[in-house]
Amino acid sequence: MHVTVDGTTTRFRAxxxxxxxxxxxxxxxxxxxxxxxxxxxxxxxxxVNEYVLSExxxxxxxxxxxxxxxxxxxxxxxxxxxxxxLRRLAGRRDGDREVVAAVREIRDRLNPHPGGQQELNVPxxxxxxxxxxxxxxxxxxxxxxxxxxxxxxYCTYCFRWAQFVGDADxxxxxxxxxxxxxxxxxxxxxxxxxxxxxxxxxxxxxxxxAHLEPxxxxxxxxxxxxxxxxxxxxxxxxxxxxxxxxxxRLLERIVGSGRTLAVMAHFSHPRELATPLAQQALERxxxxxxxxxxxxxxxxxxxxxxxxxxxxxxxxxxAGLVPYYMFVARDTxxxxxYRVPLARAVDIFQDAYRELPGLARTVRGPVMSATVGKAVVxxxxxxxxxxxxxxxxxxARDPRLVGRxxxxxxxxxxxxxxxxxxxxxxxxxLHAALTGEVRAGVAR
Numbered sequence: 078m079h080v081t082v083d084g085t086t087t088r089f090r091a092x093x094x095x096x097x098x099x100x101x102x103x104x105x106x107x108x109x110x111x112x113x114x115x116x117x118x119x120x121x122x123x124x125v126n127e128y129v130l131s132e133x134x135x136x137x138x139x140x141x142x143x144x145x146x147x148x149x150x151x152x153x154x155x156x157x158x159x160x161x162x163l164r165r166l167a168g169r170r171d172g173d174r175e176v177v178a179a180v181r182e183i184r185d186r187l188n189p190h191p192g193g194q195q196e197l198n199v200p201x202x203x204x205x206x207x208x209x210x211x212x213x214x215x216x217x218x219x220x221x222x223x224x225x226x227x228x229x230x231y232c233t234y235c236f237r238w239a240q241f242v243g244d245a246d247x248x249x250x251x252x253x254x255x256x257x258x259x260x261x262x263x264x265x266x267x268x269x270x271x272x273x274x275x276x277x278x279x280x281x282x283x284x285x286x287a288h289l290e291p292x293x294x295x296x297x298x299x300x301x302x303x304x305x306x307x308x309x310x311x312x313x314x315x316x317x318x319x320x321x322x323x324x325x326r327l328l329e330r331i332v333g334s335g336r337t338l339a340v341m342a343h344f345s346h347p348r349e350l351a352t353p354l355a356q357q358a359l360e361r362x363x364x365x366x367x368x369x370x371x372x373x374x375x376x377x378x379x380x381x382x383x384x385x386x387x388x389x390x391x392x393x394x395x396a397g398l399v400p401y402y403m404f405v406a407r408d409t410x411x412x413x414x415y416r417v418p419l420a421r422a423v424d425i426f427q428d429a430y431r432e433l434p435g436l437a438r439t440v441r442g443p444v445m446s447a448t449v450g451k452a453v454v455x456x457x458x459x460x461x462x463x464x465x466x467x468x469x470x471x472x473a474r475d476p477r478l479v480g481r482x483x484x485x486x487x488x489x490x491x492x493x494x495x496x497x498x499x500x501x502x503x504x505x506x507l508h509a510a511l512t513g514e515v516r517a518g519v520a521r
Contacts, residue, residue: 120183218271228276300336315362347388450470
């Protein structure tokens, strides 16, 4: 529920494409913007809620407001040719055969599952692929509970947009944790489980408990992570929702079992931390003993400047949170609209980082979560033969490669690892992994 100025409360309500006219009656949403959202939402998922509309979007700055850019699809997010196709079919029903075919074709070109998520990350047992799991790194398993595969509001750049478009072939989802528990018992080297989505915090406390409590019966699991945007987009989940206290008691139970509970909070802009409700939600989460880590990608039109990141990390530290990752936006969805060249990403990160107090320098970036693993760009070096990006693997599909450094010739336009010509010297295994000659991994 949402606490209003007069003390009344409202229950969570999601607004989608069918409610655009309602949004436009209450907020100054321009007609052209409304038409754009209606058109593009046939391909890119759109969902927003009252808290985001009322508390986070600065309607006086639309369309340039960063929070508006973050949640409302924009012209330019799809190729003009694809937009033209959608315009031509605008008057037809969603179920029309030509509409369905056109939408699927456009989505297929948007790289719905980057980094080998379906091909390389899904573990298998004697029955075949295990639903709702990814096991890319030796010690960590990602778990996608089926009832948590939506969000309180969708980010327009989201690298998991394919979870939300209603296509079962593109979706990761587990009906219950039985397959996860079997996999964990077969792989005692897994110490961390990341419960993700979507957003697990859209589930009721009862459903969330059904997915989380079985983990406490697996002694080798020492860290439970919950990936969530809810402290930013619906902090009521921890404050005024009818089962908010039940959620907090569940978090306390995990901590009380002796595990580390890490809430992986997704803050993209300092405004998301500025409301009293967000501050209260974070205080209540931290009071359970959970540690809140913060991560977000560098997003063009939203947070692509050093001042925003410095303010974000400082606000996180002031709230008792741990700045963790600045990611590079993945090469999926409307990537061309949001992409920030790596050369500029390095400058933004370093300019923001040097302004931080020491305790906020826990943050790492810019980081690409690529097929081979998490590659961080440590900086740019100037050598007699030219400029180079210095890179390193913070995490790797092949655990032997963790920490390995490499370099790539500097480029003003490269925005992803695949855009670089990586040089690894005589490190054969690293060279093979970066070039795709070897797809060593732990999904098994």
